[in-house]
Amino acid sequence: MRIGQLAKLVGVDVQTIRFYEREGLLVSPERQQNGYRIYTQQHVERLAFVRRCRMLNLSLAEIGELQGYLDEPHQPCTAVNGMLDGRIAHVRAQINSLQALEKQLVALRTRCSGVHEAADCGILTGISAETR
Amino acid sequence: MRIGQLAKLVGVDVQTIRFYEREGLLVSPERQQNGYRIYTQQHVERLAFVRRCRMLNLSLAEIGELQGYLDEPHQPCTAVNGMLDGRIAHVRAQINSLQALEKQLVALRTRCSGVHEAADCGILTGISAETR
DNA sequence: TCTTTACCCTATAACCATTATAGGGTTTCC
DNA sequence: GGAAACCCTATAATGGTTATAGGGTAAAGA
Numbered sequence: 001m002r003i004g005q006l007a008k009l010v011g012v013d014v015q016t017i018r019f020y021e022r023e024g025l026l027v028s029p030e031r032q033q034n035g036y037r038i039y040t041q042q043h044v045e046r047l048a049f050v051r052r053c054r055m056l057n058l059s060l061a062e063i064g065e066l067q068g069y070l071d072e073p074h075q076p077c078t079a080v081n082g083m084l085d086g087r088i089a090h091v092r093a094q095i096n097s098l099q100a101l102e103k104q105l106v107a108l109r110t111r112c113s114g115v116h117e118a119a120d121c122g123i124l125t126g127i128s129a130e131t132r
Numbered sequence: 133m134r135i136g137q138l139a140k141l142v143g144v145d146v147q148t149i150r151f152y153e154r155e156g157l158l159v160s161p162e163r164q165q166n167g168y169r170i171y172t173q174q175h176v177e178r179l180a181f182v183r184r185c186r187m188l189n190l191s192l193a194e195i196g197e198l199q200g201y202l203d204e205p206h207q208p209c210t211a212v213n214g215m216l217d218g219r220i221a222h223v224r225a226q227i228n229s230l231q232a233l234e235k236q237l238v239a240l241r242t243r244c245s246g247v248h249e250a251a252d253c254g255i256l257t258g259i260s261a262e263t264r
Numbered sequence: 265t266c267t268t269t270a271c272c273c274t275a276t277a278a279c280c281a282t283t284a285t286a287g288g289g290t291t292t293c294c
Numbered sequence: 295g296g297a298a299a300c301c302c303t304a305t306a307a308t309g310g311t312t313a314t315a316g317g318g319t320a321a322a323g324a
Binding site: 013015016019023034035036054059060061 | 309310311312313318319320
Binding site for chain 2: 049098128
């Protein structure tokens with residue numbers, strides 16, 4: 001199949017597929033005489049794998065590492081566990097800091113409820129004074 | 133004061149201060165004969181304002197907009213409220229999607245607890261199969 | 265056949281907010 | 295006088311796309 005079909009099938013932009021190829025996440029496919037890329041079922045699966053990893057917020061570098069395990073399955077998978085643990089910790093940290101941020105924003109928001117001049121706006125004076 | 137002192141005082145990298153100046157978020161300061169930037173107390177306050185806004189996850193464009201209100205205080209501050217509401221909604225959406233992601237990651241993580249070959253790793257097969 | 269439409273190609277820049285690097289001048293302290 | 299610490303500009307890199315420019319190819323209808 002050609003790149004447009006692959007893109008539609010997996011739900012990825014055509015540009016992004018070419019980008020993944022340049023980054024080494026997708027094996028360079030054969031080409032037709034006219035230069036068009038021709039993809040196989042294996043490409044479909046690899047691209048879908050990459051997309052699922054991205055949905056799990058894995059970085060392209062991490063995905064490349066995981067592909068190493070797919071390609072050489074006779075290694076211990078310790079690093080895979082570690083990677084996931086790292087991601088989970090990271091996501092939890094993100095959630096915590098966003099929740100703290102939400103509190104700050106909400107508190108700031110209550111300082112200006114009516115419509116008045118910017119000079120008196122509790123939000124602006126709130127930020128100017130200190131927001132911590 | 134010179135740029136290094138300002139940087140230390142506010143807790144911003146020197147490079148970042150020059151960047152803010154180029155972006156129009158910080159008024160260009162006077163220069164010494166040797167070309168060194170000389171900052172005043174007003175610069176300190178503006179830079180601190182920018183930093184506090186950044187800690188609230190406001191974009192540089194939004195910060196520029198807020199500065200417009202600081203500079204011309206006799207406008208209604210409706211847009212300030214709107215901006216904050218937008219941010220709050222955005223942060224809440226982020227938290228929700230991260231919480232969903234955390235669940236997925238944790239579920240995936242339980243699929244591989246022992247150390248064995250990558251070929252049998254429940255994490256890799258889990259991602260390959262489908263993770264939704 | 266001609267033409268429109270939809271597709272494909274490469275190369276390069278834009279997005280965002282920084283951080284890094286290269287290459288060079290100035291000040292300060294010992 | 296020399297080294298460390300500071301300052302300057304300009305440019306590239308980061309991450310993961312998305313957009314743009316400029317051009318070739320293919321499948322469809324008129």
